[in-house]
Amino acid sequence: MISIDRLRIGQKGVIVEELDAHIPVKLMEIGCLPGNEVELIQIAPLNDPLYFLVDGSRIAIRREMAKYVKIDLKS
Amino acid sequence: MSAALKVALIGNPNTGKSSIFNALTGLRQKVGNYPGITVEKKTGYCKLSDELEAKIIDLPGAYSLNTTSLDESVAVELLLNKRDEDFPDVVVVIAEVENLKRNLLLFTQIKDLGIKTVLVINMADRMGRLGISLDIQALERELDTKIALISTRKNEGIDTLKSLLAAHTQLSESEVLDINRIDANYFEGLKKTFPKISLYKLWLAITQDVNFMPIERQSIADQSSFSTKSKDELKKMQHRETVLRYQFINSALKKAYQKDFTKAEGVQGFLDRLFTHKIWGYLIFFVILFSIFQVIFDFSSYPMDAIDGFFGWLSEWVKGTMPAGILTDLIAEGIIAGIGGVVIFIPQIAFLFLFIALLEESGYMSRVVFLMDRLMRPFGLSGKSVIPLMSGMACAIPAVMATRIIENWKERLITILVVPFTTCSARLPVYLIIIALVIPEGRIFGLGYQALVLTGLYFLGFISALLAAAILSANLKLNRKNFFMVEMPTFKTPQLKNVGFTVFEKTKSFVFGAGQIILALSIVIWFLGSNGYSDDFKNAKEILMAQIESTSEPVSELEIEHKISSYKLEHSYIGQLGKFIEPAVQPLGYDWKIGIALITSFAAREVFVGTLATIYSVEDSEESTIVGRMALERDAVGRPIFNLATGVSILIFYAFAMQCMSTLAIVRKETNSWKWPMIQLGFMTVLAYTASLITYQLLV
Known part of the structure; x- marks a missing residue:
């Protein structure tokens, strides 16, 4: 289990059952829910923000939030 | 002719909601402000049939009724307040084919408010390319609603929407979610205390920071016939609510929505990587930024000179034609010159918004935020602030208007306040004359003193803007804690009619507003x-x-x-x-x-x-x-x-x-x-x- 800020580009994972309390409702509503898939698409040139594919939605969030989203890596 | 039907448009950002608003209302649009706040209020009229007109209000884009911004709370406040004169008879929820699942979250929430709802699925023209197929009838059954499949690009489906609206009396008002499933005891208590009010509305009032008139939040807290929950507990309940909603959506889509995932995404992926690339991304962006600047600074001087010339001529003509006296002077030098002073800004505003509309319609704007966020953040500015700041180096007026693209109010306000620090073109004549007068003509390391001073002044402008922003950001205490997230829409060819509408509307609002x-x-x-x-x-x-x-x-x-x-x-x-x-x-x-x-x-x-x-x-x-x-x-x-x-x-x-x-x-x-x-x-x-x-x- 790792947080999505540690992913390499192209890596995917499935969000774990226990959602961190820091994750805001808005992020859940976009698709950050247990069982959904996350893939890292791109890292911004200055290392922040990070561009993810979350359950079909393409969004960019900052590292400080990505730290809280934990996934199980898909091999 | 019966009274106009009140229709509200709502939907996620990037679903083409404005295109649909434009298609319905054409030039019968009006933009103002909601009283007391800076959120734009867009309304317009549309003829649904020979006997029925609709008054359409375009609500700010929202992902959910759980608000995180002033814009979103405007929508919620309207939809919870039956006594508001704009309270809609019908709500049109706008979704699009590619992100349908997420778009439907808002749909289920709107339905739960008990208002008649129509679903629009936009961008139908993209279905083939994406390998998507939809069984509309099945979806209408599952969601208990009427659906209009629309492509504004191909101009298809708008009439279907109009006839669905005309037949609004047949729309269902049933709810989607059995809210008791979130926490049976809690909602039972709530129902006992407020038997006459919809549970979902109560739930929204409790979890949101919304000015909901009929219920005072304090009175909710005072009641002891049900347990009150802590912030953490409320959040867990919202989590459960979101999970339940998506379970409903997923089961509905399983029966009606198919996507062929083998359809490759070549061009999109390539463009994404190109525009966010360490080197190419910035290079392309600065070329675009510079072009914007060049056009506003340089090209617009042609129409501006023409306008100047025209009003100068008009002024002389009045002075020559009318008898000499105070009234003539007032008209020629006061009024005509004054109107000229307003009209002369139009070319720059039009050009800037032409660019901005193209950037937004194509989907590129989000990539700008992605590239610039890290640089602008330390100064309390948004990644999008670069565009107004750059434009401000030509002229602050269109630049201030351009700050509309910044969603976060604090970042937007700070950008508005510091843009005038950037060296605008009006300062140039002053600088040039004074420099010619007092700065010696010599050179140092091959660079002329005069040129150095001028360049220095440009830097001074930009740096003082950033410093002022940093100071303001540290001192202005006004933020609803906003978590940063930007959606990256797929790249699309801009629809020129939308670009046209934007330019027209911005110009109009400048002339009559300022x-x-x-x-x-x-x-x-x-x-x-x-x-x-x-x-x-x-x-x-x-x-x-x-x-x-x-x-x-x-x-x-x-x-x-x-x-x-x-x-x-x-x-x-x-x-x-x-x-x-x-x-x-x-x-x-x-x-x-x-x-x-x-x-x-x-x-x-x-x-x-x-x-x-x-x-x-x-x-x-x-x-x-x-x-x-x-x-x-x-x-x-x-x-x-x-x-x-x-x-x-x-x-x-x-x-x-x-x-x-x-x-x-x-x-x-x-x-x-x-x-x-x-x-x-x-x-x-x-x-x-x-x-x-x-x-x-x-x-x-």
Whole structure:
């Protein structure tokens, strides 16, 4: 289990059952829910923000939030 | 003809909601502000059938009724308040084929409010490319609603939407979610306490920071017949609610929505990687930014010169045609010049918004945020602030309007307040004249001193904007804690009709929103500059003629006219004011003549040159002539007025001072109050005065 800020580009994972309390409702509503898939698409040139594919939605969030989203890596 | 049907449009950002609004209302649109706040209120009219009109309100884009911004709360407040005059009879929820699952979250929430709802699925033309197939009837059954499948690009489906709206009485009002499934005990208690109110509405009122009139939040907290929950517990419940909603959506889509995932995404992926690339991404962005700047700074000078010429001609024509007198002067020099002063901004505004609309419609704008966020954040600015800041180097007026693209209010306000620090094109004539006057012509390492000073001033502008932003950001305490997230829409070809609508609407809102203030102020300033109460003013012509006769020097008609203008200006209200403030500006190295130019510049910076030309009764506004004449000015003891210290002091003053009534007018419009423009004026004036004072005292 790792947080999505540690992913390499192209890596995917499935969000774990226990959602961190820091994750805001808005992020859940976009698709950050247990069982959904996350893939890292791109890292911004200055290392922040990070561009993810979350359950079909393409969004960019900052590292400080990505730290809280934990996934199980898909091999 | 029955009363208009009230329809509200709502949907996620990037679903093409504005295209649908435009398709329904055409030019019958109106943009204003919600009272007391800065959120834009867009309404329009649409003919649904021969007997029925619809009044359509375009609500701000929202991902959910759980609000995280002022924009989103506007939508929720309207939808919870049946007594609001804009409360809709029907809500149209707009979704699009690619993100349908997520779009439907909002749909289920709207349905739970018990309002008649129609679902629009937009961008139908993309279905083939994405390998998507939809069973509309099945979906209508699953969601218990009516669906209009639309493609605004191909102009298909709008009539279906209109007929669905016309048949609104047949729409279901049933709810989607059994809210008790979130926490049975809690909602049972809630139901007992407030038996008459919909549970979902109660739930929204409890979890949101919304001004919901009929229920006071305190009264909810006071009731003890149900347990109150802590913030954490409420959040867990919202989590459960979201999971339940998606379970419903997923099961509905399973029966009606198919996507062929083998359809490759070649071009999209390539463009994404290109635009966010370490090197290419920034390169492309700076080329775009520079082009925007070039067009506003350079190309727009053609239409602007044409407008200038036209109004100048009109003014002369009026003076020639109408009998001489105060009314003619008012019309020719006050009103016509004033209107010209408003119209002249239109080319720049139109060009800037043309670019912005293209960037937004194509989906590129989000990539800008992605690239610039890390750089702008330390200054309290948004990644999107770069565009207004860059445009501000041409002109602050369209730049301030462009801050609309920034969603976060604090970031937007800060950007609005600091944009005037960037060196706008109106400062250029002032800089060029003063630099020519006081900066030596030599070179250092092959670079001319004069060019270096000019470049330095440009940097000064940009850096002071960033510094001011950082200071404001640390001190302005107004943020609803916003978590940063930007959606990256798929790249699409901009729809030109939408671009056209945007440009038209922005231009219109400028002319009618800020234009009146600018016109009023320019008439006032014209009046103060061409009228005076003293006898000297009224008898200007006689006094001057006497003076000239007594010197017995040959003097041409034109020269006499210029001398009279100069004398009149000196003795007008503004002239009196200039002399009055002389003691205050002397420590800055200025005399009363410069003082007058400073005052007139508060209307618009470039007026400085024209004012000096009048004061020194120079025949033409040719730069070299004015510079030559100014170099001859001497003070009481014979030293040059325009020495290095005074010159640099003037440069610094113009760098920091807020000398543009048009900017104040547009800031007033965009912030919906006089508070911010006044603060801006006060702060920048004090800064300009202090900085020039220090500069002069150090250099003299």
